[in-house]
Amino acid sequence: MIVRALGLLDAFGPDRPALTLSELARHAGVPLSTAHRLVADLARCGALERDDAGRYRIGLRLWELGALAPRGQALRETALPFLEDLSRITRENVQLAVREGAEVVFVERLAGSAAVPVHTRVGGRFALTATGVGLVLLAHSPPELQDEVLAGRIERFTPFTVTDPGRLRRMLADIRRDGHSVSDRQVTDDSLSVGAPLHDARGHVVAALSLVVRHGSVDARALAPLVRTTAAGISRALSAR
DSSP, X not given: OHHHHHHHHTTOBTTBSSBOHHHHHHHXXXXXXXXXXXXXXXXXXXXXXXXXXXXXXXXXXXXXXXXXXXXXXIHHHHHHHXXXXXXXXXXXXXXXEEEETTEEEEEEEEOOTTOOOOSOOTTOEEETTTSHXXXXXXXXXXXXXXXXXXXXXXXXXXXXXXXXXXXXXXXXXXXXXXXXXXXXXXXXXXXXXXXXXXXXXXXXXEEEEEEEEETTSSOHHHHHHHHHHHHHHHHHHHHHO
16 A cells, blocks of 8 residues: 555656646556545645645645655755855856665755756756766766666767767766766756765765856866865765764
8 A cells, every 4th residue: 555655646746746636546557446545545644735626736744754854854954055155156056966776866956046947856856877966976876886877778868968888987987086077068958067976974975966057158177176175065064963
């Protein structure tokens, strides 16, 4: 029943924030009677809420529970002052992300007044192979995961997206050597992202941050020291905590 309930919740997304009972049953692949019973239970405990039109939305209770996730909330609280400083200085997009399996999960995003539009959102997932934070997290992931990702289908988002496994391996080696990543027009053809790793007290990479600017507005080499310095400050705070 828990698996089926999670299947119902997985039906929601940025393009499907509100769903009817029949839509929930169809997306989750369960009979309507089963969906009715599960939705009633989820609504009673606040995991789902019903609007005036009779559609269901994610409830506040799930947000409350999600805020307790240590890799999300604790990391965000520690990093936020540094992210705000970086955003204030640059007036650009600043992003914080962790790795979940073979994907990136964004736990924070600050958009500056002069920021280029981005596709990412807090709680959203993305491929490891394209974004600045994703490349950092992939570069510091276990070798077997790197092999799995590079042996699979590498999605192309723009004409500049790197999809060649050999070239990606060289990029990952450069990231480990240089301490930062550069994603130039790989997600959108007007953006450039510079990312850096965050370490815990044992030196393990637990997250990554990135600064996303408009392509051509500034040289990535000028941004890298600023991003690495911010990452180092957050890493020290994480270690102390």
